[in-house]
Amino acid sequence: MERKIIQVEEKVPVKLLIPLSIQHMFAMFGASVLVPFLFGISPAIVLLMNGVGTLLFILITKGKAPAYLGSSFAFLSPALLVIDKFGYQYALGGFIVLGIGGMLIALIIGKCGTKWIDIVLPTAAMGPVVALIGLELAGSAADTAGLLAKEVDIKNVIVFLITLGVAVFGQILFRGFLSVIPILIAIIAGYVAAAVCGILDFTKVSEAAFFALPNFQAPKFNFEAIMTIFPALLLVTSEHIGHQIVTSKIVGKDLLKEPGLHRSLFADSFSTTISGCMGSVPTTTYGENIGVMAVTKVYSVQVIGGAAVLSICCSFLGKLAALISTIPGPVIGGISFLLYGMIGTSGLRMLVDQQVDYGKSRNLMLTSVVFVAGLSGIALNLGNVKLTGMVLACVVAMGLSLVFYVLDKLHLTNDQE
Secondary structure, X not given: OOOOOEOOOOOOOHHHHHHHHHXXXXXXXXXXXXHHHHHOOOHHHHHHHHHHHHHHHHHHOOOOOOOOEEEOOOOHHHHHHHHHHOOHHHHHHHHHHHHHHHHHHHHXXXXXXXXXXXXXXXXXXXXXXHHHHHHOOHHHHHXXXXXXXXXXXXXXXXXXXXXXXXXXXXXXXXOHHHHHOHHHXXXXXXXXXXXXXXXXXXXXXXXXXXXXXXXXXXXXXXXXXXXXXXXXXXXXXXXXXXXXXXHHHHXXXXXXXXXXXXXXXXXXXXXXXXXXXXXXXXXEEOHHXXXXXHHHOEOOHHHHHHHHHHHHHHHHEHHHHHHHOOOOHHHHHHHHHHHXXXXXXXXXXXXXXXXXXXXXXXXXXXXXXXXXXXHOOOEEEEOOXXXXXXXXXXXXXXXXXXXXXXXXXXXXXXXXX
16 A cells, blocks of 8 residues: 655644654754764754754745755855864854845845746756755765775674665555654664664763753854855755755645745745854755655655754753764664665656656756766865865756757757757
């Protein structure tokens, strides 16, 4: 029997809401707390503002766009440069200005509409761009699991395979209530396997306080610091559009029209601005949570909101946050291995659902060039910002699509014969 889909605006009973929310929180936790560790700040403020940002996103999008806002990796390179030269507080100023820039772009989109997306990113280009959101992270999942080390620990392999195996076969074999929480069950199974293999470390749990206030910081502003970070606006805007399109395909609703790209981008950027004001890192819609929705077919924003509330609670409960952080890399890697693959498959599904005709040279050229641009490892440097992977592929796709559009208007393309 086909699993029941729980749609975006459906209410979820409490007995389902709690485990489904925990499942979403676990999915985002590993990547979201990594960013503050790299920036040298406490993850508590990040967990707090991720939760607050997600609730604001749900409010601004009128509860019609399921998305969890986690720590953005798009800022890592420029932010680390600013932190090294000026200090973290000046990076916060850059985050705030960039968030304001994103809100201005959202207002422009609100006036101009989204029809331009079909011109600059037709399906033959958008499909591979969306697929690359997951595919370019495949190496990250394997690295997190410890499978790319020079000497691979067999314990890591065992835990990874158990986690991935339970997630994959649970998706196929579980029935009833268990069929909607295969990711959570896989995490628990992986955690137990890690305990048996002796790779858990509870040092941080014993050192953590039961209750702790997040460390708030005030931003400072410097023109050079701001201009170092601001070009990352191209990355986060491209990433947001890609995430909204792939989420639209998963939930079966056009989120670019309702609640509208202008609302979702504004909410995402507003969250980044508020986070910067409070001392936290920029936020973005999270691919891991999109993957969870694809696997479970549970799209309810109530569940996403539940995960946000849990994240806020964790920011004040030091022991609980420390305990969650003990989830070892092979478990996170095993789950990510599946979730990133699901995102990649969603991009390929776009090409199939839209029946893209590869008998047309333009479609064949677009998809081919975009895939190679994203997977080749080449990078385009714009000041302190490096365009690579999915973002570079998106820029290439937009440029090539615009050229094809102009050639069409000049009646120079041969597929008009």
